[in-house]
Amino acid sequence: MRGPGPEARMGVGGCWPRLPALPLSSPPLYRPRAPREVVGHFTEEETEAGERPPGPFALPRKKLRRRKRPRARARWPACTSRSCIALPSRGSRSRRHAVREPIARPPAAHSRRLLSARRRRAWGAAAAPEAGREPARAGPAVPGSRCRGGSRASVGEGAGGGNDIQWCFSQVKGAVDDDVAEADIISTVEFNHSGELLATGDKGGRVVIFQQEQENKTQTHSRGEYNVYSTFQSHEPEFDYLKSLEIEEKINKIRWLPQKNAAQFLLSTNDKTIKLWKISERDKRPEGYNLKEEDGRYRDPTTVTTLRVPVFRPMDLMVEASPRRIFANAHTYHINSISINSDYETYLSADDLRINLWHLEITDRSFNIVDIKPANMEELTEVITAAEFHPNSCNTFVYSSSKGTIRLCDMRASALCDRHSKLFEEPEDPSNRSFFSEIISSISDVKFSHSGRYMMTRDYLSVKIWDLNMENRPVETYQVHEYLRSKLCSLYENDCIFDKFECCWNGSDSVVMTGSYNNFFRMFDRNTKRDITLEASRENNKPRTVLKPRKVCASGKRKKDEISVDSLDFNKKILHTAWHPKENIIAVATTNNLYIFQDKVN
């Protein structure tokens, strides 16, 4: 098959090479194959008398044109499993799912069967019987259009911080014992766009996805619980032979793609390589092959006396994760961020000195859009710490630096966005100057609000909210743990001052949340200007126990129930938090445990 020609090079102007059309007469993949069985896809009028019905892969395409249904062109390697006909299809919802007749309804006892209902709901097909039990939760459908100009702010029920929310313990996942295995340390947490799935990555390179159970009548007082949906090894430790260095398999970031078909897609990255994973469900399998026994052995064709049509039968739900794209060898330094563009076709990956733009379909090339590496490494004084695309403008992204600045860049201005369009920087407070001013001003996370109007940055001691229209100072600043300012020297000595905390918005952009030490996490309500400190701990872990607000006593006499600064455990840090995009459900990661809290539902 012809690949892209020499003109399709990475270059100025940002022209993506056009993928060649699949030649209609291309031979099948060169692989010895046993005669294929066809499952389900043909109708009688398509086959001539005595002729073997066309299989999904084997025959020239022009015969398939006789099909009445248009076939989605496979863009990436077709699944080689003989029984799988679920070709991944991009773009609009494939009609083949709607056409296929539902088989004998699986027993409804298993709560996971409700996924079929969820899927049908997403596809807009006729409602399944379970549809009546689905919560009437309004959420904007994931738009399939490119470059949405509208706001993505979803005001779901209860997603707001106006009234005081009472947070209750819901669940905790992870090992109980204090001995933390290094591989179990959670390194990233992310909800998907609907909030139904929650992904975590750990230092051992594994991704664990939790799925929210659908609400049912017996549990009206709480939202669905999150249970393990899929676990897979995303990255393995690698060895760079050229530099004699080991590449850690720790998952630095996970980002979900919006759902376009039955499968879920996410990007996960370690220090050097980004992978696109497809998570798909399989709850049916074909049975009744003529040439193959049930255990997979082939039968002698001469022993076949009658023919039958294989049919789908229900099976236990199986969730498969397969890597669909591997984006490697583009980063010399450690990747710290990935961010999917609002066009849902491209994404950026940022390391310490460079930011690259990728197309989700193309793995062998990427565009470098930011490069702050100095010609002479001795002059290096600043590194990139985080980067994110604007949620609505597909040409805009920001990146933060270790010096506390944020640069907003417009990709329309030039191919290489070394010159920023806007520079956000707050002048240093002279009264707070110290040797550590720069370290504590280093931004560890930057997140756009859902509306796209604001962005939030997290430095060591505070959370700042910036209006994109004002560059000289943030519009709001919230102190996370100001009592640590006098302890900076000790924190420098034990390296805690280099900890990178993340921050997140709630669905309506009214409350922001971030983590702290001693397994505390903080929330700031932007409207009421109230803040609260809560603790993630296994004590008081009965479900629906309301969390008690905590308070740190900076100096002076310690009141009852307060904890003094010197008693804080700096080994227990909450670096990663996530907020459900529509509801008041939060996921908070301690070192090796994942806590899920919900607001009190009456």
Added chain:
Amino acid sequence: MLCKGVKRKREEEEEQEPASQDWWLEEASSSPSPQAEASPAPLPPSSLFNLSIFKLHHGLRRGEPDLRHLVLVVNTLRRIQSSMALEPSAPEPPSPAPVSPLPVVPDAPMCTSVSTLLDDLSHIEGLSDTQTAFPEDAPLSRPPEPGLDPGRPAPLGSLEILLEDGLEGLFDDIDTSMYDCELWPNLKTDSGETEDKTQGPGLDVSELDYLMDVLVGTQTL
């Protein structure tokens, strides 16, 4: 991590354990800002300097250094250095003090790379560049006086204690012929002159280049 601080007198600092955290806590309470009117003794920047050197050293020792961490530490080092340069009356901790924060013999290559980096720092500061990292005439017992020579980082004396145990043997098996380059030609002449020095380890240009390559090698594309 942070334990309750014990109030210490100034002279006790000189004999403390390297791993003590109380000292840092004490120093933390005495903020270096000019408005620390309630603070006791001003923060001795040389101790922070030593700590930063140690961190740099530790960070470089790792297989693949964390660039953000290194850059932040180096920038902090520069700040401290510039503030030390501005303080001619800075207190002079005697020689054991600079040594104490540094643990058991670190790898010699890293000391060199640190010194190379300090060399670079001093280059950047625009000060005399003929002073290479190692030729220091003064005996180690003399406390470093930052006021005297702002270009020479103070605790080099401590580094040289650690380097004095003849390092040539460590490099016997390393073939550095690929890494010869002309980056620091002046060092060739200098190292030739320092053979008689007890503390000069007589580091070769090739060793420096190899180490610089290790540093820079991870960063070349």
